Amino acid sequence: MSARRIYLDHSATTPLEPKVLEAMMPFLTDKFGNPNSIHSFGQEALTGVDEARQILADFLNCQTSEIVFTSGATEANNLAIRGLIKALKKRRGDDYKMHIITSSIEHPAILEPCRELERQGIEVTYLPVDRKGIIKMGALEKSIKDNTVLVSIMYVNNEVGSVQPIRKIGKLIKKINEKRDREWRNTRVSERGQRPEPIYFHTDAVQAVNFFNCDVAWNYIDMLSLSGHKIYGPKGIGALYVREGVPIYPIELGGHQERNRRSGTLNVPGIVGLGAAIKLLGKRRDKGNITTKQEKYNKKISCLRDRLVKGILANIPQAKLNTDLNDSTPAHANFIFPGVEGESVLLLLDLEGIAVSTGSACASSNLEASHVLLAMGIKKEIAHSSIRFTLGRHTTSVQIDKVIRVLPPIIKKLRNISTEWNE
Amino acid sequence: MKYTQKVIDHFRNPRNQGKINNADAVSEKGNPACGDVMRIYLKIGENDDKKIIEDIKFETFGCAAAIAVTSILTEMVKGRTLEEALQLNKDEIVKELGGLPAQKIHCSMLGVDTLHEAIKQYQNKN
Numbered sequence: 001m002s003a004r005r006i007y008l009d010h011s012a013t014t015p016l017e018p019k020v021l022e023a024m025m026p027f028l029t030d031k032f033g034n035p036n037s038i039h040s041f042g043q044e045a046l047t048g049v050d051e052a053r054q055i056l057a058d059f060l061n062c063q064t065s066e067i068v069f070t071s072g073a074t075e076a077n078n079l080a081i082r083g084l085i086k087a088l089k090k091r092r093g094d095d096y097k098m099h100i101i102t103s104s105i106e107h108p109a110i111l112e113p114c115r116e117l118e119r120q121g122i123e124v125t126y127l128p129v130d131r132k133g134i135i136k137m138g139a140l141e142k143s144i145k146d147n148t149v150l151v152s153i154m155y156v157n158n159e160v161g162s163v164q165p166i167r168k169i170g171k172l173i174k175k176i177n178e179k180r181d182r183e184w185r186n187t188r189v190s191e192r193g194q195r196p197e198p199i200y201f202h203t204d205a206v207q208a209v210n211f212f213n214c215d216v217a218w219n220y221i222d223m224l225s226l227s228g229h230k231i232y233g234p235k236g237i238g239a240l241y242v243r244e245g246v247p248i249y250p251i252e253l254g255g256h257q258e259r260n261r262r263s264g265t266l267n268v269p270g271i272v273g274l275g276a277a278i279k280l281l282g283k284r285r286d287k288g289n290i291t292t293k294q295e296k297y298n299k300k301i302s303c304l305r306d307r308l309v310k311g312i313l314a315n316i317p318q319a320k321l322n323t324d325l326n327d328s329t330p331a332h333a334n335f336i337f338p339g340v341e342g343e344s345v346l347l348l349l350d351l352e353g354i355a356v357s358t359g360s361a362c363a364s365s366n367l368e369a370s371h372v373l374l375a376m377g378i379k380k381e382i383a384h385s386s387i388r389f390t391l392g393r394h395t396t397s398v399q400i401d402k403v404i405r406v407l408p409p410i411i412k413k414l415r416n417i418s419t420e421w422n423e
Numbered sequence: 424m425k426y427t428q429k430v431i432d433h434f435r436n437p438r439n440q441g442k443i444n445n446a447d448a449v450s451e452k453g454n455p456a457c458g459d460v461m462r463i464y465l466k467i468g469e470n471d472d473k474k475i476i477e478d479i480k481f482e483t484f485g486c487a488a489a490i491a492v493t494s495i496l497t498e499m500v501k502g503r504t505l506e507e508a509l510q511l512n513k514d515e516i517v518k519e520l521g522g523l524p525a526q527k528i529h530c531s532m533l534g535v536d537t538l539h540e541a542i543k544q545y546q547n548k549n
Contacts, residue, residue, distance in 0.1 A: 341458055341484055343486040343487060344434070344487055344490065347426075347487050348435070351435065369456075369458070379456075380456040382455070384455070384458040416440075417440050417490060418460075418482060418483065418484040419460040420455055420460060421484075
């Protein structure tokens with residue numbers, strides 16, 4: 001990365017760590033074998049895949065057989081949702097009436113598969129969020145029905161950085177599942193019918209892996225999606241953790257790889273890179289603690305984030321912070337600058353060498369304002385004025401100070417042009 | 424498609440930006456909820472018995488394309504007769520800007536609509 005440019009869009013993607021590239025290089029060159037081949041070329045590639053799988057299993061606290069490598073988190077999310085529903089239909093028949101619960105602030109890779117399933121007759125509840133961008137446990141509990149089979153709630157929201165109470169959700173679902181099963185067991189055999197399906201709990205943890213505990217046992221998670229390029233690893237690789245016993249029917253048919261859950265020749269360099277990136281996050285600790293490495297990064301990043309937030313709020317009149325600093329990742333700061341449109345701010349910052357993102361429709365291809373900000377109760381009129389900063393491991397205080405210096409005159413200039421601003 | 428150099432130039436250095444205090448017509452179109460609002464101020468003069476746009480200013484809340492469209496539009500019609508200005512269409516603006524990304528073409532339509540609305544407002548009053 002050029003030293004002059006400042007990258008504050010780490011939720012979009014992160015730079016590849018040199019150590020990750022180093023780990024990948026042999027698998028991009030000499031060790032090109034197909035890990036499904038029995039000869040030595042295949043076996044050395046398989047060794048790389050096995051090692052990476054072990055690293056993921058250690059980090060997530062699961063079995064290696066419970067890891068399915070995918071092309072990224074979009075595929076992992078699709079496989080979790082569509083794969084589960086498909087498997088349950090195979091098991092219970094096409095007429096089986098199912099209900100899914102998700103949140104209104106999920107990534108499109110969750111929302112769109114859910115909408116597709118709705119068109120096929122499956123009922124979906126989209127939970128609202130509060131002003132911080134967090135679901136309410138009470139609302140979740142109330143929305144659970146006898147035929148609920150899946151709850152999919154993201155660990156961390158990508159736009160504002162809000163953290164969902166994943167462990168509480170997992171615990172609640174476990175409790176309800178145990179009750180369901182107990183009631184069924186206590187019913188007379190002649191009256192009780194088929195054993196009820198449990199509710200499976202999936203979380204899209206793409207934005208959480210850098211910062212938070214992803215121990216699937218501690219958090220009572222049945223399925224978890226993650227992505228390589230959000231954690232300083234390569235693009236085009238992700239993984240889905242699927243707890244033993246959770247039914248998943250593959251979306252792609254053909255090669256029977258990944259224990260029949262995901263067909264296609266394994267992306268060996270990507271898998272090795274994903275493993276290396278996870279390894280750089282440090283060793284998992286017990287009882288939901290984050291790793292010492294995560295602790296170190298979080299401390300550094302949140303310090304810089306607080307400096308940025310203070311500097312912006314002090315120098316830009318009426319700037320509004322959408323990220324709750326106590327209930328978010330240390331890296332997110334999402335603002336609204338009333339009177340200016342997000343894409344304009346983004347471009348003027350880019351011309352100064354500073355990369356950020358916006359929830360404005362004008363920067364997207366669908367011309368809709370951010371569904372996340374709208375779900376948080378932010379009015380449409382100002383939702384187009386949002387700018388998201390996401391800091392990373394390599395962000396420096398010099399960079400943050402430059403943003404604090406450069407941004408206020410940009411906002412002032414655009415407000416001066418704007419119809420929606422009167423000094 | 425990326426923005427052309429010309430779009431970026433007009434976005435960074437908008438021409439004829441601001442208000443006209445004793446304007447002969449002011450029109451505003453768009454909606455902050457959709458992300459674009461344009462306002463055009465006109466000062467009408469005469470030249471050889473023909474009404475001309477003597478001065479034009481704009482204010483815009485919107486993306487780079489919206490700002491560039493209003494900026495270049497003011498340059499294109501300043502000093503022109505009202506009839507000529509009413510002939511201006513979105514394609515000419517897009518051409519003058521060296522092209523716009525497909526999803527931004529609506530910005531050029533909004534610009535033309537705002538201008539035409541201001542001219543008609545003046546014509547109806549006089």
